[in-house]
Amino acid sequence: MIRQGRCWKLGDNISTDHIISGKYKFEAINDINKMLTHLFEEVIPGFHKLVRPGDIVVAGRNFGKGSSREQAPRLLKMAGIGAVVAKSFAHIFYRNSINIGLPVVISRKVPDVTQNGDVIEINLVEGYVKNITRGVMEPIQPYPKYIGQIVEIGGIVEYIRRYGRPPWQEATR
Amino acid sequence: MGLIDRIVSRSLQKDVSPGEIAIVKVDVVYAQDGTAPLIIDVIENELGMGKLAAADRSYLFIDHLAPAPHIAAASAHKRMRRFAEKYGVRLFDAGYGISHQVVVEDGIVRPGMVAVGADSHTPTVGAIGAYATGIGSTDAAIAMVYGELWLRIPETVKIVLSGPIPKGVYGKDIILYMVGEFKTDGMIGKSVEFHGNALKNLTIDSRMTITNMCTEMSAESAIIPVDEVVLRWLDEHGYSIARKVDGEDLGEYVDVIPVEVSRLEPMVAAPPDVDNVATVGEVEGMEVDQVFIGSCTNGRLEDIEVAARIIKNKKISKRVRCIVSPASRRVYRDALKMGYVDVLIEAGCIVAPPTCGPCVGAHMGLLAEGEVAIATTNRNFMGRMGHRESRVYLASPATAAASAIEGRIADPRKYLS
Ligand code: SF4
Numbered sequence: 001m002i003r004q005g006r007c008w009k010l011g012d013n014i015s016t017d018h019i020i021s022g023k024y025k026f027e028a029i030n031d032i033n034k035m036l037t038h039l040f041e042e043v044i045p046g047f048h049k050l051v052r053p054g055d056i057v058v059a060g061r062n063f064g065k066g067s068s069r070e071q072a073p074r075l076l077k078m079a080g081i082g083a084v085v086a087k088s089f090a091h092i093f094y095r096n097s098i099n100i101g102l103p104v105v106i107s108r109k110v111p112d113v114t115q116n117g118d119v120i121e122i123n124l125v126e127g128y129v130k131n132i133t134r135g136v137m138e139p140i141q142p143y144p145k146y147i148g149q150i151v152e153i154g155g156i157v158e159y160i161r162r163y164g165r166p167p168w169q170e171a172t173r
Numbered sequence: 174m175g176l177i178d179r180i181v182s183r184s185l186q187k188d189v190s191p192g193e194i195a196i197v198k199v200d201v202v203y204a205q206d207g208t209a210p211l212i213i214d215v216i217e218n219e220l221g222m223g224k225l226a227a228a229d230r231s232y233l234f235i236d237h238l239a240p241a242p243h244i245a246a247a248s249a250h251k252r253m254r255r256f257a258e259k260y261g262v263r264l265f266d267a268g269y270g271i272s273h274q275v276v277v278e279d280g281i282v283r284p285g286m287v288a289v290g291a292d293s294h295t296p297t298v299g300a301i302g303a304y305a306t307g308i309g310s311t312d313a314a315i316a317m318v319y320g321e322l323w324l325r326i327p328e329t330v331k332i333v334l335s336g337p338i339p340k341g342v343y344g345k346d347i348i349l350y351m352v353g354e355f356k357t358d359g360m361i362g363k364s365v366e367f368h369g370n371a372l373k374n375l376t377i378d379s380r381m382t383i384t385n386m387c388t389e390m391s392a393e394s395a396i397i398p399v400d401e402v403v404l405r406w407l408d409e410h411g412y413s414i415a416r417k418v419d420g421e422d423l424g425e426y427v428d429v430i431p432v433e434v435s436r437l438e439p440m441v442a443a444p445p446d447v448d449n450v451a452t453v454g455e456v457e458g459m460e461v462d463q464v465f466i467g468s469c470t471n472g473r474l475e476d477i478e479v480a481a482r483i484i485k486n487k488k489i490s491k492r493v494r495c496i497v498s499p500a501s502r503r504v505y506r507d508a509l510k511m512g513y514v515d516v517l518i519e520a521g522c523i524v525a526p527p528t529c530g531p532c533v534g535a536h537m538g539l540l541a542e543g544e545v546a547i548a549t550t551n552r553n554f555m556g557r558m559g560h561r562e563s564r565v566y567l568a569s570p571a572t573a574a575a576s577a578i579e580g581r582i583a584d585p586r587k588y589l590s
Pocket of ligand 1: 237271294468469470528529533
């Protein structure tokens with residue numbers, strides 16, 4: 001899987017509340033579509049109008065910290081974000097992203113050299129992340145088997161729809 | 174091997190090691206009304222599953238918006254009740270209690286189990302020697318449908334709590350100190366395992382406060398090995414160990430960190446983040462508009478007891494609202510029996526039903542612009558308890574109670590003889 005796009009650069013400790021404030025989680029508890037216009041609203045005003053399909057978020061440490069709300073990665077994906085690159089991720093956000101098929105990539109170097117608007121490429125086949133604008137490339141750890149299969153197909157629900165079982169269960173045929 | 178690796182290995186009957194992706198059979202999966210609606214969407218609409226392999230191990234809680242403060246919540250709750258009925262899942266309705274409290278006190282999660290919860294504070298449950306970790310809604314859906322899910326086995330950091338615990342210092346002060354030291358990303362990708370001679374003086378109630386806030390250091394999980402204190406607690410409640418796992422220290426940790434608790438003082442986490450920690454002396458005198466004693470962090474019987482002890486025969490300051498919410502119906506009933514509720518009401522407190530409401534800024538005591546609260550909860554992010562220009566200080570129930578009397582942040586030690 002290869003994703004290339006324009007970057008939105010963010011700092012350390014971007015919480016699930018920064019991504020989508022908890023108050024909308026409760027107000028729009030039954031309908032995630034209603035939350036979309038509030039995505040990143042306190043961090044990047046007007047984000048939902050400015051974001052373009054394929055854009056990539058690049059952030060610092062502990063991206064997605066805070067609550068377990070899965071609306072956070074779901075809304076990023078719904079808004080067209082192609083991948084999130086960060087120095088580290090909060091573990092529930094990381095899991096949630098994998099499960100819904102949003103590629104999340106851990107990178108030590110690239111976030112430090114990246115600025116808003118740079119063109120970023122992630123290549124999960126060859127295993128690297130690259131800031132094309134700055135000419136900086138960094139190898140990334142390949143996903144473990146099941147994780148790679150889930151991300152590749154676009155999420156675990158997609159996988160189950162396609163194969164009738166989660167990736168770790170043997171095909172019975 | 175850390176204790177968590179051993180619990181998973183024991184459950185799977187094969188050895189796992191840190192960093193490995195394991196397919197884990199879950200003993201308990203639970204969710205709350207903030208995360209359950211999306212679980213229902215995934216199971217019914219996205220996957221179209223008619224039944225759950227783990228229905229008898231799945232639990233739903235109405236605790237975040239309990240009882241429903243608006244129609245959107247009411248309809249989410251209605252969906253949860255219908256789902257629970259249809260799939261044969263046990264639902265704990267509004268008023269029963271906060272999920273992490275109830276799964277422990279009702280003996281749903283027991284030592285040696287693997288428990289997952291669609292809530293970030295699931296590590297709370299590790300206080301009784303279970304492996305408990307937070308997950309998302311799709312995760313919970315998968316766990317309910319298949320009874321298993323993928324987990325990355327975390328590396329373990331051993332924290333050794335030692336020394337006698339000074340007067341006025343509680344589990345909350347110990348964990349606030351640690352969050353201040355290790356910072357909000359200090360334990361990212363790791364689980365925390367507690368050892369040390371201070372543990373023998375920490376009850377299950379206090380231990381749950383400590384494991385609860387390991388989430389604030391980004392720990393994936395937290396665990397305290399089964400010891401005398403746990404065994405006594407199990408015995409008193411008529412519960413048993415689910416799986417006996419050797420808790421002996423085998424020395425294979427990524428880090429071993431000593432924490433000397435005898436030198437600690439009452440601590441406070443000032444906004445806007447949980448690692449912005451000070452001693453109570455450094456923030457003493459700060460005027461507060463609201464005091465909240467409750468939540469999955471500090472809404473247990475010993476928390477209400479210390480608050481009542483400090484407040485007894487006194488009045489709450491006229492300038493504050495003091496809201497006390499026991500973490501479960503059982504705690505509420507015990508607090509009533511012990512006379513604590515009476516003391517608190519006499520003094521002018523509002524004793525609310527069990528709910529997450531004030532902790533998460535959902536209902537029952539939101540803050541207006543510019544208001545300041547001192548709360549026994551676990552998060553003080555911008556706008557957490559209401560208006561984005563309101564501020565929350567986190568502290569122990571003793572510090573919160575002392576502050577309620579004075580209307581400003583106060584040192585609880587002068588009220589403790
Ligand atoms: S009391 Fe607060 S921290 Fe605990 S589960 Fe409820 S909302 Fe979350």
